[in-house]
Amino acid sequence: MGFPVTVVLGASGRIGRVLRHCWPEIASQSGSLAGAGIRWQSRNPLPQHPEVAAPALLDPLKDPAGLVQLISGAAEAVLCLAGSIPGRGMDLADNTRLACAAVQAAARAAELSGSPPARVLLSSSAAVYGNQSGLLSEDSPLNPANAYGAAKAEMELQALALGQQLGVPVTALRIGNIAGLDAILGGWQPGFTLDQFTDGRSPQRSYIGSVTLARVLAALLRQSDLPPLLNLAQSGPIEMAALLRAAELEFAWRPAPASAISEVELDVSRLRQVLSEAGDAGLQTALSTPADATYMVTEWAVVKPAPRHGQEGAKNPIQTLQRLLQTKDSSRL
Structure with a gap:
């Protein structure tokens, strides 16, 4: 199936930039014209991309009519x-x-056109779970440990209730750490330090690679029916130290404070079930195989901007990734 007609709000953000980079190739592989049917929104102009339409420049909060x-x-x-x-x-x-x-x-666009309302997918966060042990499913209680997690939990509550009231299908995507867009790989700088717990480990989190994230979001958009809550990550937690070592980035240890969260692991069985209907065996393998730090670093390397000039990463990130990882690893794409 090709891309549905999709509006992406927040094209200038970190995830938006990854999608603008990866989706043209994903769209072409699915039989769609590269970027066809995707409408981007940004508050500010973005660098031109030869295969991606320029974003609509509007502020959703100040221009609700423009958003409609x-x-x-x-x-x-x-x-x-x-x-x-x-x-x-x-x-x-x-x-x-x-x-x-x-x-x-x-809801307003559907009212004006007389057609069913568009499905709304919201970018939420694993931060809504806070400091809890064990495998965290969408049915686990929320216990945000910081203001950001609390804000995302409130967003889910209000938007899901509003969707029910207005007849708009809404899904909150509780996204785990994104390798390269996180505070570890993405925030690394000389002198970087990591918390070390009494067992000798660094914090462990459910992660997802940047290219895999783009593929998962594309697949979810093709689904006609989604649950209201969905964890989004790859299977198994990854140590933050393992990511830095895979990227060959030096770091020092510091004793973990009492407030530090040692592990957050998301249950992604619901995500795998939803995507079992997508017919993408490679994506199913990527989500069921334990997450690999080296693989995620390689994904990040093909989409991150060059450090000196700020240009986009590899022109065809998925093809580049396949070449880098060789045929024996391509089934995990």
């Missing part, structure tokens, strides 16, 4: 990546405001 217009015209899905980012001086309540704006715009 962007979604109108047979849009089947809205992927809301827009939100506040820790440390950027933004109001964390914007997570809820932006999510609800997307749901309201989808």
Whole structure:
């Protein structure tokens, strides 16, 4: 199946940039024209991409009519990546405001066109679970340990309730750490330190590779029916130290404070079940095989901007990844 007509809110964010880089090739592999049917939104202009349409420049909170217009015209899905980012001086309540704006715009666009409302997929976070031991499923209680996690939990609550009220299908994607877009690989700098717990380990988290994330999101957008809550990660936790070693980045240890969270592992069985209908055996393998730090670092290497010039990564990231990992590993793509 090709890409559905999709509106992506937050094209200038970290995930949005990965999608703009990876989706043209994914779309062409699925039989669609590269980038066809994808409408991007950003508050600010973005560098031109030869295979990706320029984003619509609008603020969803200040221009609700413009957002409705962007979604109108047979849009089947809205992927809301827009939100506040820790440390950027933004109001964390914007997570809820932006999510609800997307749901309201989808309802209004459907009302104007007389067609069913677009499905809305929201970018949430594993941070909603906080400090809990064991495998965390979508039915686990929420216990956010910081303001960011609490804001994402509130966003889920408000947007899902609004979706039910307005008849808009809404799914909150509880995304684990994204290798390269996280504070470990993405935030590394000389003198970097990692927490070390009494068992000698660094923090462990459920991770997903950047290219795999792009493929999973593309596959989810093709599904006609999604549950309201969905964990999104690869199987098994990865030590943060393992990622830095795989990337050959030096770090020092520091004793973990009492408030540090040693492990967050997401149960992704529901995600695998949803995508079992996608017919992508390679993607199923990637989600069922234990996550691999070296593989995730390789994914990051083909999409990250060059350090000196800031240009995009490899032109065809999936093909490049296949060449780098050789035929024996290509089944994991």
